Amino acid sequence: MDATILIIDDEPQIREMLRLMLHDFGYLTYGASTGQEGLSMAMAFHPDIVLLDMGLPDMTGTEVLKHIRRESAVPVIMLTVHDGEQEKVAALDHGADDYVTKPFGTDELMARVRVALRHRRELPEEAAIHAGPLVVDLDRHSVERHGEAVHLTPIEYELLRVLALNLGRVVTHTQLLHQAWRDASYENDGHYLRIYIGHLRKKIEADPARPQFIITEPGVGYRLVDPDAQ
Amino acid sequence: MRKFGRRLSVPSATSQTPKWRVLRPHWTAWADVRSVQKNGGLGGYAWTTGLVALTTLLLWLPRQLFEPVNIALLYLLPVLWSAVRWGLWTSFYAAVLGVMAFDYFFVLPIFSYAVSDLRYLLSFAVFLIVGALTAGLTSSLQHQAQDAHRRETVMMSLYDLSRHIAAVKNIDEVVEAVVRHVSETMGVAVWVALPDSAGRMAPTDHAARSAGPWNPDVLQWVFQHGEPVGFGQRHEPELLYIPLKTEETVHGVMCLGEYGQGGRFDEERRHTLAALAGLAAVSVARVRYEEAARQAQLMAESERLHTALLDSLSHELRTPLTAMMGAVDHLADGQQTLSAESRRDLLATVRDGVMRLNRLITNLLGMVRLESGMLRLNRQACDASDLVGVVLRQLQEVLKNHPVSVSLPDNLGPVMVDEVLFEQALVNVVSNAAKYSLEGSPIEVVFTAMAPVLQIAVRDQGVGINPKEAAKLFEKFYRSPQTQHIPGTGLGLAICQGIVQAHGGRVYAAPNSPTGTVITIEIPWTPVA
Numbered sequence: 001m002d003a004t005i006l007i008i009d010d011e012p013q014i015r016e017m018l019r020l021m022l023h024d025f026g027y028l029t030y031g032a033s034t035g036q037e038g039l040s041m042a043m044a045f046h047p048d049i050v051l052l053d054m055g056l057p058d059m060t061g062t063e064v065l066k067h068i069r070r071e072s073a074v075p076v077i078m079l080t081v082h083d084g085e086q087e088k089v090a091a092l093d094h095g096a097d098d099y100v101t102k103p104f105g106t107d108e109l110m111a112r113v114r115v116a117l118r119h120r121r122e123l124p125e126e127a128a129i130h131a132g133p134l135v136v137d138l139d140r141h142s143v144e145r146h147g148e149a150v151h152l153t154p155i156e157y158e159l160l161r162v163l164a165l166n167l168g169r170v171v172t173h174t175q176l177l178h179q180a181w182r183d184a185s186y187e188n189d190g191h192y193l194r195i196y197i198g199h200l201r202k203k204i205e206a207d208p209a210r211p212q213f214i215i216t217e218p219g220v221g222y223r224l225v226d227p228d229a230q
Numbered sequence: 231m232r233k234f235g236r237r238l239s240v241p242s243a244t245s246q247t248p249k250w251r252v253l254r255p256h257w258t259a260w261a262d263v264r265s266v267q268k269n270g271g272l273g274g275y276a277w278t279t280g281l282v283a284l285t286t287l288l289l290w291l292p293r294q295l296f297e298p299v300n301i302a303l304l305y306l307l308p309v310l311w312s313a314v315r316w317g318l319w320t321s322f323y324a325a326v327l328g329v330m331a332f333d334y335f336f337v338l339p340i341f342s343y344a345v346s347d348l349r350y351l352l353s354f355a356v357f358l359i360v361g362a363l364t365a366g367l368t369s370s371l372q373h374q375a376q377d378a379h380r381r382e383t384v385m386m387s388l389y390d391l392s393r394h395i396a397a398v399k400n401i402d403e404v405v406e407a408v409v410r411h412v413s414e415t416m417g418v419a420v421w422v423a424l425p426d427s428a429g430r431m432a433p434t435d436h437a438a439r440s441a442g443p444w445n446p447d448v449l450q451w452v453f454q455h456g457e458p459v460g461f462g463q464r465h466e467p468e469l470l471y472i473p474l475k476t477e478e479t480v481h482g483v484m485c486l487g488e489y490g491q492g493g494r495f496d497e498e499r500r501h502t503l504a505a506l507a508g509l510a511a512v513s514v515a516r517v518r519y520e521e522a523a524r525q526a527q528l529m530a531e532s533e534r535l536h537t538a539l540l541d542s543l544s545h546e547l548r549t550p551l552t553a554m555m556g557a558v559d560h561l562a563d564g565q566q567t568l569s570a571e572s573r574r575d576l577l578a579t580v581r582d583g584v585m586r587l588n589r590l591i592t593n594l595l596g597m598v599r600l601e602s603g604m605l606r607l608n609r610q611a612c613d614a615s616d617l618v619g620v621v622l623r624q625l626q627e628v629l630k631n632h633p634v635s636v637s638l639p640d641n642l643g644p645v646m647v648d649e650v651l652f653e654q655a656l657v658n659v660v661s662n663a664a665k666y667s668l669e670g671s672p673i674e675v676v677f678t679a680m681a682p683v684l685q686i687a688v689r690d691q692g693v694g695i696n697p698k699e700a701a702k703l704f705e706k707f708y709r710s711p712q713t714q715h716i717p718g719t720g721l722g723l724a725i726c727q728g729i730v731q732a733h734g735g736r737v738y739a740a741p742n743s744p745t746g747t748v749i750t751i752e753i754p755w756t757p758v759a
Contacts, residue, residue: 085608085650103588191611191644198613209615209622209636216620219608219650 003117004028004045008038008064009053009079018051021106027113035059039067042074049116050076052096054087062091069095075116079104085219092172092220099170099220111229115168129164132228134204134213136164145204155180156200159193163214163224172221197222250448251467253458253500274316275323281308282327286335293336301336302353305329309357313364321361329354384502387415388509395513404517408484408510415506416486416499422474423449424482424514431483443469444485456480461487466494472503474511481514538707542719546590549717550583557583585627586717589661593721596654597706600728607651607732611644614677614684621656628661631669637676643758645684647733652753655729655737658722659688659749666713667692667746683735684755691746700739726751 005027007018015031022029030045032038035056042050050068054061065076078091078099088099097119098112128137135144141157143150152160158180163171177193201208212227285308289301305328313321333347334340394407405422413420421444423431431449452459452471456478460467469487473480484507487495495503557576561568568576599605618636622629663673667690674689693713695703702708704727707720723737730737735753742748 103584194611194613194616194644198615201615209618209638211619215623216616218620218653 002026002028003048004030005049005051005113006030006032006038006042006045006047007051008032008035008056009051010034010055010057011053014053014079018109021109022113025110025113035064038064042068043071046072047074048120049113050074051079052076053079054084054091055081062087062094065091065094065096075120077109077112077116088220089172089174092170093174097169111168119166119169129167131164131167131213131224131226136160138164143204150203152200152203155196156203159196159200160204160224163222167224167226168229170217170221170223176221249461251460251464253460253467253470274312274320278308278312278316278320278324279327281311282324282331285328286331290335298332298336302332302350305332306357306360309361310364313361314368317369318362318365321365322358325354325357325361328357380498380501384505387411387502388505390415391506391509392513395510398513399517399520401514401517401521404510404513408506408513412484412486412503412506412510415502418487419443421485422482422510423453423485425453443488444471449483449485452483453480460495461489462494466496468494470495470500470503472507474507474514476508476511476515479515481511481518484510535707542707542709543594546717546719547587550586554580554583590719592654593658593719593725596725597721597728600725600732605651605728605732607648609646609648609733612647612649612652614638614642614645617645617647617649617653617656618675620653621660624653624657625661625664628664629673632664632667633670633672634660635672635674637674639677639679641758642677642679642684645753645755647753648729651729652733655726655751656686656688658726659737659751662722662749663688663690663692663747665716665718666690671746679755679757681757682754683752686751686753687748688750689742689746689748691742691744693747694741694745695739695747697741703739704737723749 005022007015007022007029009015009018009031010033012033015033019029019031030041030047032041035058038050038052038056041047052061052064052068056064061078061080065078068074068076075097076095078088078096079102080088080091080099081102091099097116100109100112127139128135133146137143138161143152143157143160159176162176162179173190173193177189181189197214198208201211201214204213205211213224215223215225217223282305285305289296289304293301308328309321309324312324329350332353333343333350337344337347337350391408391411394411395404398404398407401424405424409420409422423444425431431446431453448459448461448471452473456473456475458473459471461469467487469489470485472484472486474482474484486503557579561573561576564572615636615638618638622634622636660673660675667673671691674687676685676687676689678685678687695710696712699708699710703710704723705720706724708724709718709720723739727737730751730753733753735751737749737751740748740750
């Protein structure tokens with residue numbers, strides 16, 4: 001498949017580990033150790049994906065991201081440390097596609113890379129989105145689970161549609177609110193979002209306390225996943 | 231007594247130029263002698279004359295009834311009286327006057343002095359002796375009374391000051407109390423200077439606010455030599471520097487008076503001052519030593535904590551590293567010989583080690599953030615089932631051998647918490663429940679709404695706790711003696727408590743029945759109307 005991936009991280013150990021891992025999965029990689037270097041390589045090589053460390057020595061991750069976004073729509077996956085949900089949300093709202101938290105496993109990183117590549121290649125024109133046994137039919141505005149129809153209110157459907165369009169990818173609270181309600185703000189309406197996600201889970205999850213489809217990313221947002229692909 | 235001109239700003243105008251003088255103790259002796267002497271002044275002599283005249287007048291009419299000896303005796307009265315009232319010289323004067331009046335008016339021939347009257351010289355001598363003795367006695371009595379009074383003043387003053395500074399814990403308050411009290415007692419401006427850590431005299435806050443009249447060099451000299459210094463006249467200085475001295479240590483310097491403002495310090499005031507300065511010095515020393523002791527105790531405590539932390543940390547960090555290192559080396563060495571199964575086991579060991587290190591680092595960072603006061607809550611309306619869902623998902627690996635049941639009331643409504651932090655608190659409690667119980671034993675998470683609080687109880691059927699150590703579990707680095715064999719840092723529950731308290735809630739532990747532990751988190755909660 002020969003997709004190219006640009007790794008921007010100041011730690012040689014991490015770059016080397018990522019290079020080995022991604023090579024084994026058949027990707028071509030470039031490495032950059034500073035934000036500046038990363039930016040020029042992004043302009044020169046037009047990678048298919050950028051893995052961007054948030055803690056670079058010369059610029060903040062968000063600055064690098066903004067510079068990249070001025071030139072290109074290449075998917076950017078942020079590499080972050082555990083704390084700093086605000087930073088993650090800011091980066092996502094500035095156009096990052098997703099993030100992985102250090103330390104991350106191969107499965108997690110590869111899942112993110114695959115999702116990012118798919119979203120880069122496919123335009124969301126398909127009539128239905130499949131997340132394992134869950135099917136969201138965008139044409140008929142209907143939802144099925146294990147072949148049975150699930151009845152959703154318009155807002156619940158709208159939320160699920162936004163999540164499904166970003167299947168496998170995190171959607172921040174703000175993004176969800178803006179797309180589902182248009183004129184809402186997270187500060188004022190965040191709790192409605194939680195209530196509707198709760199309703200949605202009751203309808204589509206087998207056990208709402210152990211969700212399989214709609215995963216909470218604490219402090220960041222939600223992610224619709226395909227349980228069979230995990 | 232030398233008086234000194236008021237205009238200190240032009241000292242050359244007088245022959246007595248004001249000088250800095252080191253105040254030596256012999257001054258005291260001189261002053262004591264001076265204070266014994268007293269003088270009734272001309273008034274005393276006038277009164278004495280009057281008294282003798284009165285005695286003569288009173289005795290004149292009934293002079294036929296008395297023997298001359300009796301009359302002579304009665305002339306002792308003015309002598310005694312003037313000795314008591316006006317002292318030695320006045321009583322001598324009364325004796326002379328009395329003998330002369332007696333001789334002139336009562337000894338035959340009256341209204342004249344005769345040679346034969348010389349026999350009354352004996353009476354005169356007796357008069358003189360009585361006068362001198364009485365004056366001496368009276369003077370010493372009065373002196374004693376004065377001394378007693380002065381001592382009382384000093385004692386009162388000391389008592390007042392000691393009462394004010396007995397309970398004071400901090401050095402600034404001691405200085406303030408001393409300054410206020412001494413300036414009230416002495417009626418002059420007072421400043422106190424304390425040495426900084428380098429031994430240089432630095433004005434305290436109180437003094438810095440109103441720049442003192444002191445000369446910094448003199449201040450330093452007094453501090454170094456521990457001797458009082460005065461400025462002005464030898465016996466009546468108007469500016470004093472008094473070292474606050476205990477035994478051999480000088481703790482500071484007190485400065486009194488102001489250039490050109492009078493405020494002279496006579497012997498009595500200097501006595502009082504010396505006593506006050508002594509007390510002030512003791513108080514300053516006491517507070518200083520208390521501070522030093524507190525510092526030392528804090529140091530010891532923090533050293534103990536650091537040692538505990540380092541021991542526990544090095545163990546906790548090295549154990550997974552050792553396991554990982556061994557597993558990796560074994561994998562590298564036995565690439566050809568290892569069975570697929572042992573390879574999988576070794577890799578699982580490495581992965582477990584990584585997860586354990588990651589949890590440890592998360593907790594350490596959490597503790598640092600709690601302790602540094604940088605914890606800022608980002609409270610939001612959260613969904614309780616969502617919180618539990620995230621916790622259970624995060625602990626998938628840990629909980630794979632423990633059936634977990636969650637009981638949640640319907641329509642609980644939103645819970646106002648910081649999502650990420652509160653989840654960390656829950657993760658710590660639930661992972662503890664798994665860690666301290668046997669594989670396969672169940673864990674229950676029970677939400678109970680009891681407005682105005684929401685209770686979250688995590689029940690396990692593990693090793694349980696001793697009720698006596700229930701509170702200690704939440705102390706930083708505390709490890710129960712009965713679970714020393716299970717690896718841990720004693721940070722998890724401390725962090726949990728820090729987070730829950732930041733939410734205005736509390737967390738406590740109790741034994742579960744029949745076995746195990748219940749950890750209950752309580753946070754403020756309002757039901758939705």
